[in-house]
Amino acid sequence: MRVQVELFGLSRLIAGEREITLTLEEGATFRDVVRALAKQYPEMIGDVVQPDGETMQAPNILNLDGRRMIQPHQMDENLGDGDRIIVMSMSAGG
Amino acid sequence: MHGYSGRVLHIDLTNRKRWVESKPEEWYKTYIGGVSMATRLCWENIETGCDPLSPGNPVCIANGLFAGTPVPVGGKYGMASKSPLTGFIGDSLSSSWFTVSLKRARWDGIVVHGASEEWVSVLIDDDKVDFRDASDLVGLSTTEAEEAIREEFGDDQIRSAVIGPAGENLVRIANVSNDGRKAGRTGHGAVWGSKKLKALSVRGTHGVQVADPEELLKLSYDILEAAQGPHTQKYRILGTSSNVLNMNKLGLLPTENYREGVFDDAELISGEYLHEHYKAKTIACAQCPIACEQVGHVKEGPYAEAMGHVEYESLFALSSNCGVNDMEASIKAIANCNELGTDTMSTGVTISWAMECFERGIFTQEDFKCERYPEGFEASFGDGMAMVRLTEMIAHRDGYMGDLLAEGTRRASAKLDEERGTESYQWAMNIKGLETPGYDARALKTFAVGLAVGTRGGCHNRTAAYDPDIKGWVDRFSVDETRGELAKSTEEYAAVYDTLPLCKFIRRCFTGKADREGAWPAIAKLINATTGWEFDYDDVDLIGERAHTMKKAFNVREGWTREDDHLPYRWQHEPMTKGPSAGHIVTDEELEYLKDIYYEAKGWTEEGLIPKEKLVELGMEDVAEEIGV
Numbered sequence: 001m002r003v004q005v006e007l008f009g010l011s012r013l014i015a016g017e018r019e020i021t022l023t024l025e026e027g028a029t030f031r032d033v034v035r036a037l038a039k040q041y042p043e044m045i046g047d048v049v050q051p052d053g054e055t056m057q058a059p060n061i062l063n064l065d066g067r068r069m070i071q072p073h074q075m076d077e078n079l080g081d082g083d084r085i086i087v088m089s090m091s092a093g094g
Numbered sequence: 095m096h097g098y099s100g101r102v103l104h105i106d107l108t109n110r111k112r113w114v115e116s117k118p119e120e121w122y123k124t125y126i127g128g129v130s131m132a133t134r135l136c137w138e139n140i141e142t143g144c145d146p147l148s149p150g151n152p153v154c155i156a157n158g159l160f161a162g163t164p165v166p167v168g169g170k171y172g173m174a175s176k177s178p179l180t181g182f183i184g185d186s187l188s189s190s191w192f193t194v195s196l197k198r199a200r201w202d203g204i205v206v207h208g209a210s211e212e213w214v215s216v217l218i219d220d221d222k223v224d225f226r227d228a229s230d231l232v233g234l235s236t237t238e239a240e241e242a243i244r245e246e247f248g249d250d251q252i253r254s255a256v257i258g259p260a261g262e263n264l265v266r267i268a269n270v271s272n273d274g275r276k277a278g279r280t281g282h283g284a285v286w287g288s289k290k291l292k293a294l295s296v297r298g299t300h301g302v303q304v305a306d307p308e309e310l311l312k313l314s315y316d317i318l319e320a321a322q323g324p325h326t327q328k329y330r331i332l333g334t335s336s337n338v339l340n341m342n343k344l345g346l347l348p349t350e351n352y353r354e355g356v357f358d359d360a361e362l363i364s365g366e367y368l369h370e371h372y373k374a375k376t377i378a379c380a381q382c383p384i385a386c387e388q389v390g391h392v393k394e395g396p397y398a399e400a401m402g403h404v405e406y407e408s409l410f411a412l413s414s415n416c417g418v419n420d421m422e423a424s425i426k427a428i429a430n431c432n433e434l435g436t437d438t439m440s441t442g443v444t445i446s447w448a449m450e451c452f453e454r455g456i457f458t459q460e461d462f463k464c465e466r467y468p469e470g471f472e473a474s475f476g477d478g479m480a481m482v483r484l485t486e487m488i489a490h491r492d493g494y495m496g497d498l499l500a501e502g503t504r505r506a507s508a509k510l511d512e513e514r515g516t517e518s519y520q521w522a523m524n525i526k527g528l529e530t531p532g533y534d535a536r537a538l539k540t541f542a543v544g545l546a547v548g549t550r551g552g553c554h555n556r557t558a559a560y561d562p563d564i565k566g567w568v569d570r571f572s573v574d575e576t577r578g579e580l581a582k583s584t585e586e587y588a589a590v591y592d593t594l595p596l597c598k599f600i601r602r603c604f605t606g607k608a609d610r611e612g613a614w615p616a617i618a619k620l621i622n623a624t625t626g627w628e629f630d631y632d633d634v635d636l637i638g639e640r641a642h643t644m645k646k647a648f649n650v651r652e653g654w655t656r657e658d659d660h661l662p663y664r665w666q667h668e669p670m671t672k673g674p675s676a677g678h679i680v681t682d683e684e685l686e687y688l689k690d691i692y693y694e695a696k697g698w699t700e701e702g703l704i705p706k707e708k709l710v711e712l713g714m715e716d717v718a719e720e721i722g723v
Contacts, residue, residue: 006343008336008340008343008366009328009336009339009340010327010328010331013331013332013369018361046324047324047327057324058325058602058608059325059328059602060328061565065674066343066344066345066673066674067674068566069564069565069566070566071566071567086343088339088340088343089328089332089336089340090328090340090564090565
């Protein structure tokens, strides 16, 4: 299955891309997206992805199609084919 | 006492006098510093019910507990007066070496009373106070004024807070500038202008005495080290303007005066775009190891050489919210606000109100005539040049439009509606008169109540209730019984930081966790090493509740009623049509229910008043006597 991943903030600066397509096994989860990102862009480990290579480094967070922030306990939920994931680096204030 | 001098300096501009007030240690334990102490000083020194632009409204400055110490991000102070925008408490924070100099001059706070007949610049040189003629500073921009003072004395250790031309012209959205940072919101600049106070400068030559220097140094070093890690990386590299794309994707980026929450050209005004094309440097506030402020520089074109400090809130207000997709125009508009001395947020939101009036045919080109633009100009959404021109016209009150917009959205719309029989209040985006921030609350229901009940009006910094909504801890599109407690909890959490004050961007650097459990024990250690007190988790938590209660008490004494806790008409009647936040409004029923459960969570009455016993419980007996029910 294929999912689109939009990269905002630090993840975009590291990847040098605004958007990438990931090809994942059927039944892939949000955690698999993080694993794939860490594998494709090892420089993300530390600032965007935690050292375990499979969870997001706060305040970076995955968002599903602008509608739902993926919480740590939801990382093992399955993705749907064609889902659009956004890697957000949330700030506050300003 | 350690950490404090125990002294508050009073300055009377009317009679050119000064006196010193000593405060007991218990007073400091209750009000600590920052916005809490500044509000308390305002409570003690204001003529209740006064016009905010009259001599009876004092300028109150309260130093930070950690200013001048090694504690990272502790170089902040609070400023309070009755806001000329809201008529309620106007409390602002700023970070700069001004506050460190104040600490070294051994002043915990300053209260400026009265008003001068001529423009005055006040120099506080340790214990001495010198009233100086400021006629040569009048008309100077904020940076020029600060530089002129430093040059005059030939001492770069003199630090100044100043107003720009906007404050001189009593623009109600004017601010106070220091080291390029701003006490930005609620119109302090106009209060200074009403006193003919152009500048307040400080030279301090003393050390700061803390209870346990070794412990404080160790604690500070650990925080400093953490502040160089991943918890602050996003601030250091991109700053807060990285929120543009996030908010746009969530359908929350105010666009064309909050008509929509999705801006088609968001990429062109994003923090990422700024970083790639316009970033000149990042700068840090005093005592800050993070350095989050992104300075944008325009190299060529009509705005060549403009340099603006680009924060998210400044950027949304002076780009998408005016429909403008030209980063260069945004940088120039922000630079104008910085130098002329207006609040970027209120300026942008007021301009977007005018642009909507123009698009609806209420304003015509004629209305934008002034000496500089005798033919007037068109001011449609998306017109970056019109936006830039209006930032200048507001600061100088140029022409009909500059003078009207200098009043902010609430007064401008009321005047227009009276003059022309229009209903422009329906798109005047303010709460209690203060223009709204860069998060559309129609689809952030916890934030909606946090904003509505906010003591200083439409402010995201004092409530922090967008956190649970945006981060998905609750369903942001709906209302439930938890939101009252959440709004209380988040505003009091923010008030702890605003009172010490510490910059909130350090909040993950104590233990990696930003919540109370992660931060309060560490903050208690910092307080104890500085003061010698024995604060614990509960004491730190109380700082926030006391601070917020003090501000609410101030408002109650100034005539606040439940009806003052409102939202802009647009958020209650007009849903957005694009993106994931489309279709939502905050209904009357929702808002009144949210207020009910918020007041209940606070332990207040159904009318939102504070019971006497609640105030006594917080150690505010004299406040209970005056406004408790």
